[in-house]
Amino acid sequence: MASQTGAIVQQSLNALMGDSSFLPNLQDQAREQAFKSLGSILSTPNKVHKAFLRITLDNGSVVRIPAYRIQHNDTLGPYKGGIRFHESVNEEEVTNLAALMTLKNALHEVPFGGGKGGVVISPRNYSSKELYTICKKYVQYFSDVIGPDKDIPAPDMGTGEREMDWMMSEYKSITPGFPYLGSFTGKSVINGGSLGRREATGKGVYYTFRYMLHDFLKSQSGWLAGSSNPYVQTALGHADRQLSIAVQGFGNVGSVASLEAYKCSYLHNKVVAVSDRNVTLYNPDGLSIPTLIEYTARNRGDLPGTEEALAELDIKAEILGREEVLYLNADVLILAALEEQIRGDNVERVKARILVEGANAPITGEADEVLTKRGTIIIPDILANAGGVIVSYFEWLQGRETQFFTEEHVYTMLFEKMQKTLNSILPAYFGDSYSLRENCYNHAVMKLSTVLYKQGKLY
Ligand code: GLU
Numbered sequence: 001m002a003s004q005t006g007a008i009v010q011q012s013l014n015a016l017m018g019d020s021s022f023l024p025n026l027q028d029q030a031r032e033q034a035f036k037s038l039g040s041i042l043s044t045p046n047k048v049h050k051a052f053l054r055i056t057l058d059n060g061s062v063v064r065i066p067a068y069r070i071q072h073n074d075t076l077g078p079y080k081g082g083i084r085f086h087e088s089v090n091e092e093e094v095t096n097l098a099a100l101m102t103l104k105n106a107l108h109e110v111p112f113g114g115g116k117g118g119v120v121i122s123p124r125n126y127s128s129k130e131l132y133t134i135c136k137k138y139v140q141y142f143s144d145v146i147g148p149d150k151d152i153p154a155p156d157m158g159t160g161e162r163e164m165d166w167m168m169s170e171y172k173s174i175t176p177g178f179p180y181l182g183s184f185t186g187k188s189v190i191n192g193g194s195l196g197r198r199e200a201t202g203k204g205v206y207y208t209f210r211y212m213l214h215d216f217l218k219s220q221s222g223w224l225a226g227s228s229n230p231y232v233q234t235a236l237g238h239a240d241r242q243l244s245i246a247v248q249g250f251g252n253v254g255s256v257a258s259l260e261a262y263k264c265s266y267l268h269n270k271v272v273a274v275s276d277r278n279v280t281l282y283n284p285d286g287l288s289i290p291t292l293i294e295y296t297a298r299n300r301g302d303l304p305g306t307e308e309a310l311a312e313l314d315i316k317a318e319i320l321g322r323e324e325v326l327y328l329n330a331d332v333l334i335l336a337a338l339e340e341q342i343r344g345d346n347v348e349r350v351k352a353r354i355l356v357e358g359a360n361a362p363i364t365g366e367a368d369e370v371l372t373k374r375g376t377i378i379i380p381d382i383l384a385n386a387g388g389v390i391v392s393y394f395e396w397l398q399g400r401e402t403q404f405f406t407e408e409h410v411y412t413m414l415f416e417k418m419q420k421t422l423n424s425i426l427p428a429y430f431g432d433s434y435s436l437r438e439n440c441y442n443h444a445v446m447k448l449s450t451v452l453y454k455q456g457k458l459y
Helices: 003-018 028-043 091-107 128-142 161-174 197-219 221-225 230-238 252-263 289-298 307-313 322-327 365-373 387-401 407-431 436-454
Strands: 047-056 062-073 079-085 114-119 151-155 244-248 270-275 279-282 318-321 332-335 354-357 377-379
Touching (some): 003 365, 003 436, 028 436, 047 128, 062 079, 062 128, 062 151, 091 114, 091 387, 091 436, 151 161, 197 230, 197 252, 221 230, 244 322, 252 270, 252 332, 318 322
Parallel strands (some): 079 151
Antiparallel strands (some): 279 318
């Protein structure tokens, strides 16, 4: 497991070991031994599958493309997690992302373990026929280890409904006569996907922020008002006033989170900046998100990057470099692009006091420490961006029953689930000195440890 996740898991285990009310039957040497075992179980993936997909390109040449499926932990259910298509995919990164899935599912009580896949390609450089072949080959090479009750992949960066439809269809051909709807989630609705799955991560990201900074704070204002906790001070300083929001990334997560913020009239927040792989667009008076979404749909996902394109859309915005979104004068920064965006070398330039991790692992451990010391509120990935996997779980359930939910029902269930998690985490967060990330890890590690102990896995 890569350093940051592993280090925080270990920190959680150390805290739990010192808490005698947790697993009280384990004492003295047996306790020490059991926590050591938990450390090694949770810090290592169960299985690492690597393949070199043999792909015939459109020009007739045959290439080998490295691909992974890493199964971190299945204590709580079948492995579950996306497949990423990106040129920076590597074993360490996929392992870390798989571990985050284990923790995310444990935290939100989703009955799955954690896994992740990746293919080392830049999808923009491949034709759709080549991508189709890559998807089919991925399923062929990993068909032994995936399946509705073994390991259920889903979309991640660089993949979406189209890829999941292709993969599910290949899985169906390889395993005739077996149930296949639950083999992949994030499929198109016509192929057995769930209504609301595409929007689920972005909606969940905004919901988490809104519930925490608005609904929860309001309902708890009595006891919070007297608190000297630095996070409480930051939170209360941002409650009940119009907030400016900057969003890094305008893909499936960033665009939906931006739209939710734009539409959320009762908070009157303003989305002052959005960015993509080319530019940042900035207007302190707010941007018209629906116009930008419509534009990106017509332009391969790219934001308008020239004065002419903006003028045609009647959008007033400054065009800045793509990284500038991180350093603007905004109250809230939603990170919905890649990992490691805020690091030791640029953390000092970040002005926002509330950071929301829409992407997985966008803040390094070093930067996290600096920000936390400053009293910055960081809403961590495993808490904020779980909407995708939660609705994947609903999709998997619907596929089993072949009974499909309405969109309204999906969102009601999604927000109920996220609210339940938030209510179990936030009182401790505002009441003690652990960061929100540490609180979430403690919660997830506690659940995993208890189940492992009760199943006799620590003998
Ligand atoms: N790739 C998404 C994540 O990182 C979704 C995973 C899923 O739906 O299984 O949470």
